[in-house]
Amino acid sequence: MTGFVVAIPARYASSRLPGKPLADLGGKPLVLRVAERALQAGAREAWVATDDARIADALDGVAGVKVAMTKASHASGSDRLAECADIAGWSDDEIVVNLQGDEPFAPAEGIRAVAQTLHDSGAEMATLAARIIDAEEFFNPNAVKLVCKGGANNLREDIAGFAGWRDALYFSRAPIPWHRDAFAADKRVLMPGQCLRHIGIYAYRTGFLRKFTQLPPGLLEQIESLEQLRVLEAGFRIAVALTPAEFPPGVDTPEDLQRAQAWLRQQT
Secondary structure (H helix, E strand, O other): OOOOEEEEEEOOOOOOOOOHHHOEEOOEEHHHHHHHHHHHOOOOEEEEEEOOHHHHHHHOOOOOEEEEEOOOOOOOHHHHHHHHHHHHOOOOOOEEEEOOOOOOOOOHHHHHHHHHHHHHHOOOEEEEEEEEOOHHHHOOOOOOEEEEOOHHHHHOOOHHHHOOEEEEEEEEOOOOOOOHHHHHHOOOOOOOOOEEEEEEEEEEEHHHHHHHHHOOOOHHHHHHOOOOHHHHHOOOOEEEEEOOOOOOOOOOOHHHHHHHHHHHHHHO
16 A cells, blocks of 8 residues: 545534534644544545635644635535545545544554555445444444454454454444344343444545445435445445554544543643
8 A cells, every 4th residue: 555645524513512623622623633643644645624714724834734625515524525535636546534523532553454454455445343342332323333244253252353354244323233142131241342333434545435425325324324334235345444443432522522631631
């Protein structure tokens, strides 16, 4: 892999935390913290795709960070990044990592890993997963689960059983796979390491990003409210690799922001 770029969708009008990209996190705007993670991962370029001049002004003059002023009417972050790709002039073969604008602590190893997975797998899209070891997380609809091809080795507790990457079969907010016998008596029984949680970071080549945003929303995508299902429904591949480093929780609410500020103070 010769290199990759990172694109960060950043919308000012967050419903749960208005002005989230500009929220102060250790003396810096949250979106700048995200962009710095992208550069630490070795991205050739870090672009912030936004529709608000206040975000652009906050990033003005920051070395290595570029801003794409995009339309306010985009329905999703992927649509915003497709316009960013046009503004940036990336070729169809460029590897683009979609890093969410509320992930100020995304590990550099994870950002690199999703780009490498796309390159190595030849899939149209790549993403990351982590082992679920907590029953509460498994039954939480806000924690997206996934299953992959690969037979019984998917369920091995040994991480070596999931070396490299595997193609995704399905993503769901429901607890999957459902262990019929294990859950028959006690639905809170969960054998550690047998289930996977999706981490919402993606990589694709620019050509497929443009194609993806032109696909009509699929039925399963609408039922689950999971955009990545559009890719599977249309017959394309999503390669999944285990994350090499933990992704701390993102910032979605004022409470999340307080936790992130506290965590950052502990690191200094």
